[in-house]
């Protein structure tokens with residue numbers, strides 16, 4: 256449903272962020288995008304919804320060539336691609352319900368949204384979504400009264416009320432504790448399955464990516480250096496993506512003495528990356 260072909264991005268500063276990206280994402284597939292800082296993960300997902308302009312190449316969402324769109328046509332295409340952010344991007348002074356409904360801004364007219372008069376169907380759907388993400392009792396709370404995990408659930412509900420076909424997810428767990436991170440990843444995974452949504456999830460935590468994604472794509476210096484199933488990620492592949500490291504042993508040697516590590520459950524996946532492996 257999403258096809259990137261020969262996508263390149265060079266920023267005006269001269270930084271080459273993406274080189275000849277080729278990627279096809281089928282409907283319903285959850286893909287994790289991993290790679291070191293500066294590898295181009297955020298640039299890639301922002302090229303898809305054109306928050307960043309690719310320098311060259313083609314990006315197709317089903318029949319639509321996204322790189323050629325502007326104005327209303329671009330706004331319409333963006334409705335199909337909802338974004339979930341690391342820092343949630345909620346409006347703090349608004350209620351949870353209002354934040355969720357703001358996901359409909361691309362659909363309702365300016366005055367309606369300005370006056371916050373949303374159609375009854377949208378309100379009913381917002382109720383259903385808040386229930387689905389586990390926040391049925393929080394709808395009247397202000398967004399700034401919520402925990403990080405709850406804020407991300409609101410961000411997920413806001414994305415879904417857009418009725419997207421594709422989720423673009425930018426480090427959804429970066430500000431969350433390990434347990435909440437897993438709950439959020441599980442929720443995203445389940446919702447994608449329920450709604451046949453494809454997702455690209457930019458994530459630093461390799462263990463979480465392995466556990467919750469169907470497919471992992473590794474970027475290094477703007478190029479795809481790995482594209483495979485979570486079980487195919489081995490120490491050699493991690494070295495290709497991140498550079499030299501003793502992937503199998505580092506967590507044990509460096510973290511085992513701490514209380515946090517000894518309380519952690521045994522890894523469910525074969526490899527745990529030291530930088531993001533605590534669960």
Ligand SMILES: Nc1ncnc2c1ncn2[C@@H]1O[C@H](COP(=O)(O)OP(=O)(O)OP(=O)(O)O)[C@@H](O)[C@H]1O
Nearest residue numbers: 266268270271272291292293294295296297298299
């Ligand atoms: N607005 C910008 N202007 C100039 N260069 C940029 C800009 N945004 C990103 N870059 C550069 O593009 C490259 C890729 O950055 P990007 O943020 O996409 O990487 P990333 O993999 O998402 O990193 P991180 O994991 O740290 O968020 C880096 O060299 C970065 O310095």
